[in-house]
Amino acid sequence: MSTSLTGSKQRSWLQRRPLLRDAYFTDLQKGSYFAFIYSIVECVFMICLVVFDIYCLAEAQPGTTNHRYFGISFLFVYSGNAHVRNLLIFCSVISFFLAVYLLVSSIILMNALKKEHEQKFLPWLIAAFLFTVWRIIAIIFRSIANDIYYSYHQAILVIWILLIGTNVFFWLVVYSNYQELADITRLEDMAKLKMGTMSSLNASRSLSHHSINSVKNTQSNSLTPRGSSSTASV
Template sequence: MYGRKTPSTYRSTPSVYSHYTGKSSTNLRSTKSVRSLRVPWYQKPILHDAYFLDLQRGSLLTACFSVFVALFTFGESIFDLYCLGMAAPGSVHYGYYVISFQFVYVGSAPVRNMLIVFALFSWLGSLAVLVTGVLLIVALRKEYEKKIVPWLYAFGIFISFRFFAFLFGAIVNDMIFAYNIIMTLAWILFCAVGAYGWLLVYSLYLELSDLTKLEDLAHLRMGTMASLNASLAGSRPTTPHSTVSTMPASQI
């Protein structure tokens, strides 16, 4: 009629707003799906090889290195506690001693107490790293990724603690004595190699975890398909064409 739009004309011009919102909602859903598939950065393998060795052999060498560092720290901590006890301010000793305690810090009491605390906790940490290092060697040989986790926590905390411990000792101790210089240089090397080795083992742990998830998913899919086939075979109806007739031919 006159002055009124026909239904065909009214529906032939879609709304710009509806077209825009539909497109934006589609993009929003696709963006959310892409974001949901992204793996966090800490769950991605940081290293893929160990330069001259593969990731597994590099991790095995790191495990042996951690056991060596644990034994070294065990002996060093006991020696430091012994020296700090023997060179306590005001203590008097008689007799002949093989070593001189001039390299031991005898200044401020709070600083000396901090050195004792660092040595004591280093001794305890070395025991934890020693036990978890042996477990790590066994786990790497049999590829048990769950047994790698204790070493990751123990060695990560230990190497971070030892970094601050040797840095504090390098600041307060006199660097004119050979023992202090050797220990400082040794722990610079130990911390650098230990941090790199920790990254190797962590990367291998992530790869083994991903492989385990894929294997579990494959087993789950195979089990689901097997149960589905069994249920379909059990619920399939029998037809006259599928059954074998035992009736004699003369009676048919």
């Protein structure tokens, strides 16, 4: 008994099921709902940011200078390599499609949470994982390609560091909820299988007793002589 307790205490959190016992500020179910809301907000923010970045890069063609005013004065000047600029546009396009993918999977996650159908958590888990990994790669590349001297790029870098950390946390919350529901489903399936096996065994036993009784009745009838119920003649 002490050995099993020691083994469970020494088990790392990566080997636990679920990985997280709760979402620290609430349980896993409610934490998954918060993850859904957070994903929706992040996707909308990402789509708006991508549209703005692509617009800025389209205006800032190498060798040109353009001015715009949207409450704040913008000076569109790009002094870098044209191929790097194209890569920045490519990063924005990929981010747009991943944001749309995450948005759709978030809607699927909402329905899955209502019905507690853990298998439908998988699209969101895959989308959130791909989106987070891509944002790590994209923000590193953008921070190198763009000049961090400007406050806009500094703010974007800080924002995405915070968002990526939050993405990892909520991914662990939803994945832990998925593990918990999967374990419950497995136990329910085992219980149903056991009940089905017991009922089939009981049915086979009752059938066997019925068969034995039928055989006994048949044998007793065959041993009884025909016409044994004769009447006495005078």
